[in-house]
Structures are given as structure tokens and as C-alpha cells.
Amino acid sequence: MKTIKVGGVPEHFNLPWHLCIEEKLFENAGLNVIWKDFPGGTGAMNRALRSGEIDIAVILTEGFLKDVISSNESKIIQTYIGSPLxxxxxxxxxxxxxxxxxxxxxxxxxxxxxxxxxxxxxxxxxxxxxxxxxxxxxxxxxxxxxxxxxxxxxxxxxxxxxxxxxxxxxxxxxxxxxxxxTPWPCFVIAARNESLKNEPARIKKMLEILNKETKRFKEFPKIAEKLAEKYDQRLEDIQQWLEITSWSQEQITEEEVEKVQDKLLELNLISKKQANSEFIHNL
Missing domain, CATH: 3.40.190.10 (Periplasmic binding protein-like II)
Structure with a gap:
């Protein structure tokens, strides 16, 4: 089985990934998906994408786009969290x-x-x-x-x-x-261009399984209690967070990429914009 190495922050947003791994949903589809926590967040994940330490990152939209403009050879394959952070x-x-x-x-x-x-x-x-x-x-x-x-x-x-x-x-x-x-959807799923070239079918299958899980995630029995226990949160805080958080199963739009690039340029965090299509890969 080919391995797909995925990185993300050790936070409650990413529980659906862990459930897919724990319940062997990836494995049963012939996928060996390995998760790595990145407590250092977006900057650490961008480095890991660049080096090939991971194939996929669940990463903040604005931080990823900025790094692509600085020659990170990776692309967005889907929005993960559609609500603001x-x-x-x-x-x-x-x-x-x-x-x-x-x-x-x-x-x-x-x-x-x-x-x-x-x-x-x-x-x-x-x-x-x-x-x-x-x-x-x-x-x-x-x-x-x-x-x-x-x-x-x-x-x-x-x-x-x-x-x-x-x-x-x-x-x-x-x-x-x-x-x-944030003034935009907060987390995207990004993949290295090399991984997209070599394993497009496996990555697409991985997303299909994940999306099925995130679509029904809020309906799982006792999900708030599980989140509160796993991430050391008060139940009422997790319930509030669940109310304002939405998982996406769609690709980011060029309009959303444009909005983030405009803000980065306005803040002098990038010196130029790129064509919005340069950041997006549709499987």
C-alpha cells in the first residue's frame, strides 16, 4: 500500500481525519494514510511540504497562499473548513x-x-x-x-x-x-505538485472518504463530548465552536483566492499577485 503522509495542527478541527484513520476507513479502501501533528502550525507545514516530509497539509489559507507565491510547489485541492477562523x-x-x-x-x-x-x-x-x-x-x-x-x-x-x-x-x-x-474560509487541504502527479487517484479517493466523514461529523452521537475530552475543552465551549464551524467538501473558488491575495498585497506581505488558477488543482 502506498503511503500518503498528511500534516495538520493538533486541534479539534482535525478530528475527522483521526476518525477516518482509527475506524480504518482509509485502510479499507487500500490507502495507508499517516497523520503527523504540527504544533508549530502553518510555517512548519509549509516547510514540510517543501521538503517532502508530508504529501498533504491541512493548512491556513492565507499562510499557504503566501508561501506558494514564495515558490512552494504545492496546490490547494479543496477547502477544509469553510467558516472563518x-x-x-x-x-x-x-x-x-x-x-x-x-x-x-x-x-x-x-x-x-x-x-x-x-x-x-x-x-x-x-x-x-x-x-x-x-x-x-x-x-x-x-x-x-x-x-x-x-x-x-x-x-x-x-x-x-x-x-x-x-x-x-x-x-x-x-x-x-x-x-x-479571518475574512475568508480558514483551512484548505494542500498537496505537493509531485504527489498530485504521482498519486492523483489515491489522493482523490482519500478526499472522497474524508468528505463523507465531515458531511455527517456533527451528527455523530456524543461528538461534542468526544471533542471536549480529547482536546481538553469545556463541553459548552465545544458546543459553541461546533455551532459556528462548518466543514467544506468543495474546492476553493478563484474569487476567494483573489480576496486573500488582495489582502496580502494590501498588507505588503506579498510584492505581487499570481493568477488565481496557479494556486488550485482540481482532481
Missing amino acids: VWGIHVAAGSKYKSVEELKNTKAAISRKGSGSHLMAYVNAQNHEWDTDDLQFEIVNDLDGAIDALTEDRAQYFMWEHFTTKPLVDKRIFRRLADCP
Whole structure:
């Protein structure tokens, strides 16, 4: 059996993948799908796609598009989460800052350059009419690094998915000042061009199985309880998250790609746009 190596963040969005593996849905179709967690997020996954460490990434739309423009030879094969991602803007629990406006000219913790936490800091700055040239960053690699950086005041704020960081807010490690939703569908499934050339039928079959699972995911018995237990979340938080989250089984549209490119260009995060079709591969 040929192996398809898939990477994604260790977060509740990706439970359908794990269920497909645990229930042997891929295996029964003759597919050996191996999952790898990337706590470092988008930047780490882009590197893994480039190196061939993984064939497929479940990755943030804006971070992936930016990396393709920087010569990542991969393409979007489908939207995964069609709803926006809600980013919480966090400070240390004991921080003196009480509002997002007070964070102007302070330092943002980011997992790495080109990551979602990096790009969304620009979106947040623009939302508050800050000069994005004045943004300062502390690279922290992952959530644990962010905890250390904010606690030690090496950085003053950190943007990460609202519900993933909710347990840290509940434990009074972080304090959330506000939320900042993405202006586009948040997660796409991207594949290396080489993998698409060599294994198109297997990748297509993998998507068909996954999509069948995500279509009925919210209807599974006790799914909220399972998510809460597996990802250390309060049941009421998971129930709220399920209400605002939608899985997609469709390809991203060129209009959506255009919107993300326009925003990246506006924020000076890319120097030029590419044809929207350059980012998309239809199986």
C-alpha cells in the first residue's frame, strides 16, 4: 500500500481525519494514510511540504497562499473548513494591558514568520489603523513558547485560535482581550505538485472518504463530548465552536483566492499577485 503522509495542527478541527484513520476507513479502501501533528502550525507545514516530509497539509489559507507565491510547489485541492477562523488576542493573565488599542507598539508573539499568528497580527493592526511597519515580533515556535514569552514579558500579546487557547484563559494563564476572525474560509487541504502527479487517484479517493466523514461529523452521537475530552475543552465551549464551524467538501473558488491575495498585497506581505488558477488543482 502506498503511503500518503498528511500534516495538520493538533486541534479539534482535525478530528475527522483521526476518525477516518482509527475506524480504518482509509485502510479499507487500500490507502495507508499517516497523520503527523504540527504544533508549530502553518510555517512548519509549509516547510514540510517543501521538503517532502508530508504529501498533504491541512493548512491556513492565507499562510499557504503566501508561501506558494514564495515558490512552494504545492496546490490547494479543496477547502477544509469553510467558516472563518476566530483568532483570540491574548495577553498574560497579569498583564497591565486591558484593551487591544493599548497593544499598539508592543511586541507580538508569533510561531514563526509566515505563520497564521504572524499574518493575523497584520490583519489586526490594519483593523485598528496601526502602521504595520511598526509591528514587532518574537518568534516562539508554538503555544508552549507563547506561554513562556508572555509570562516572561518578552512579548506582550499572542494571537491563536479562540477555542484552542480557551483552557489557558480558564486557567488564568492568558487573558483574552478580543477576537479577530479571518475574512475568508480558514483551512484548505494542500498537496505537493509531485504527489498530485504521482498519486492523483489515491489522493482523490482519500478526499472522497474524508468528505463523507465531515458531511455527517456533527451528527455523530456524543461528538461534542468526544471533542471536549480529547482536546481538553469545556463541553459548552465545544458546543459553541461546533455551532459556528462548518466543514467544506468543495474546492476553493478563484474569487476567494483573489480576496486573500488582495489582502496580502494590501498588507505588503506579498510584492505581487499570481493568477488565481496557479494556486488550485482540481482532481
